[in-house]
Amino acid sequence: MSAPYRQDMPPAGGFPQIKYKRNLPFRGPSGIVILGGVTAVCAYGFYRVGLGNLEKRELQREKAWSRIHLVPLLLAEGDRDAYRRQQAALAREKEIMKDVKGWEAGKSVYHDPRYRPADSIVVL
Structure with missing residues (x-):
C-alpha cells in the first residue's frame, strides 16, 4: 500500500529570479551637490563680510577726519567757556569781598611771579 513515489x-x-538587490528610493541631493551649495553660501558670506569691513573702515576714516576738523571749534568753545567762568568768578569775588579794605579782586593770593593756570592749583 504504498503510493507511487513522486x-x-x-x-x-x-x-523566477530572486530579488536580492537593495531598492532604495532617491533621498536627496548627492554629497557633491551639498558641498557645492555650502561652498557657494560661504563664498557669498565672505563677500558680504568684506563689503562690511570696507564700509566700517570708511566710517572710521570719516569719524577720524570729522574729529580732526572739529578740534579747533571745540578748543574755541572751551576757551569761551573758561573765559566766561573766569569773569563770573571775578564778579563773585568782587561782590563777596567788597567790604574788605585793600582786597584786589582777581589778584593772585600767591606771591610768586610765575603764571599758573587756575585749573592747576589744587585747593585742599
Missing part, C-alpha cells in the same frame, strides 16, 4: 520538480520554465 518527486517535487521545478515548474516549467524555472523559478
Whole structure:
C-alpha cells in the first residue's frame, strides 16, 4: 500500500529570479551637490563680510577726519567757556569781598611771579 513515489520538480520554465538587490528610493541631493551649495553660501558670506569691513573702515576714516576738523571749534568753545567762568568768578569775588579794605579782586593770593593756570592749583 504504498503510493507511487513522486518527486517535487521545478515548474516549467524555472523559478523566477530572486530579488536580492537593495531598492532604495532617491533621498536627496548627492554629497557633491551639498558641498557645492555650502561652498557657494560661504563664498557669498565672505563677500558680504568684506563689503562690511570696507564700509566700517570708511566710517572710521570719516569719524577720524570729522574729529580732526572739529578740534579747533571745540578748543574755541572751551576757551569761551573758561573765559566766561573766569569773569563770573571775578564778579563773585568782587561782590563777596567788597567790604574788605585793600582786597584786589582777581589778584593772585600767591606771591610768586610765575603764571599758573587756575585749573592747576589744587585747593585742599
